[in-house]
Amino acid sequence: MADIALDVHISPERLLDDLRSDVRLGMTAAPKWISPKWFYDARGSELFEQITELPEYYPTRTERALIEAHAYDVAERTDAAILVELGSGSSEKTRLLLNAGIKHGSLRKYVPQDVSPTALEGAIEVIAREHPGLEIHGIVSDFTDTLQNLPADGSRTIAFLGGTLGNLIPEERALFLADIAQALIAGEFLLLGVGLVVEESVVVPAYDDAAGVTAQFNANVLSVLNERLNANFDPGQFEHVALWNSDAEWIEMRLRARTAQDIRIEDLDLDVHFDEGEELRTEISAKFRKEGIEAELVDAGFRVDEFWTDPESRFALILASRTSLGQRDDR
Structure with a gap:
């Protein structure tokens, strides 16, 4: 178990x-x-x-297709031992990342965060059954007020998917991205899903x-x-x-x-x-333009390593690494 x-x-x-x-x-x-x-x-x-x-609702299926196409690329690039997911919900799309990380051989712990204990417990139960060798450390909290509580006993990738970043106004986004950067050390990663500007x-x-x-x-x-x-x-x-x-x-x-x-x-x-x-x-x-979200990530303390989009450029899956400038040193 x-x-x-x-x-x-x-x-x-x-x-x-x-x-x-x-x-x-x-x-x-x-x-x-x-x-x-x-x-x-x-x-x-x-x-x-x-x-x-x-x-009509293209974001979920488009993001899922991007994750399906690039999950193993993420695992190879990050070599992460810990996958953190903010606002995990049912963790359905995340299972693609978990499968890739386990197949790659680096992933040993999954940290889902959600404000709903019921949703979190249900997702944990399913994932524990599918991956009995995986450590699972659930966190019930608000995603904007949880980063200081994240486990830090291995290299981490924080996933923030579903286009949820777009629910924050620009000032809130800047603070939130900077807080994520502050929670990471150089060489750790953020995997971000965002909607792009379309017609x-x-x-x-x-x-x-x-x-x-x-x-x-x-x-x-x-x-x-x-x-x-x-x-x-x-x-x-x-x-x-x-x-x-x-x-x-x-x-x-x-x-x-x-x-x-x-x-x-x-x-x-x-x-x-x-x-x-x-x-x-x-x-x-x-919704974001490539140059705009890349600038926001750089300002927060990240380097954009990969920017994957669907053929119609409706959604983006972004892999960004924490730069060394201002990195946290208390892990």
């Missing part, structure tokens, strides 16, 4: 406190917003899995599918607030909006109030008014 450990660095109480803080901040802002990390209750996760299988006619349907699954996913965040904060949103009174912001080069998902309405969030003792047509931003998903 695999050697398994599970560290919990964020409690349900802490998560609820974070939700309260985020919602108070976002609902009293102008314009209103909420962080996309609150999409993922059980229903939200189920809907997102459906989204990844939609014909508006391609990217918008990926976030506004004909079957309306993304609309359900978007509105579900209001149900999360109802359940967890004793709010009284009527999701049916909000319509799903997906817009391409050509200046920022990102998709914005919003919920637009169909009518003027007053919302009570009991746990916050907060009353929130929406005018008819007023929008609540629920997600940004930035």
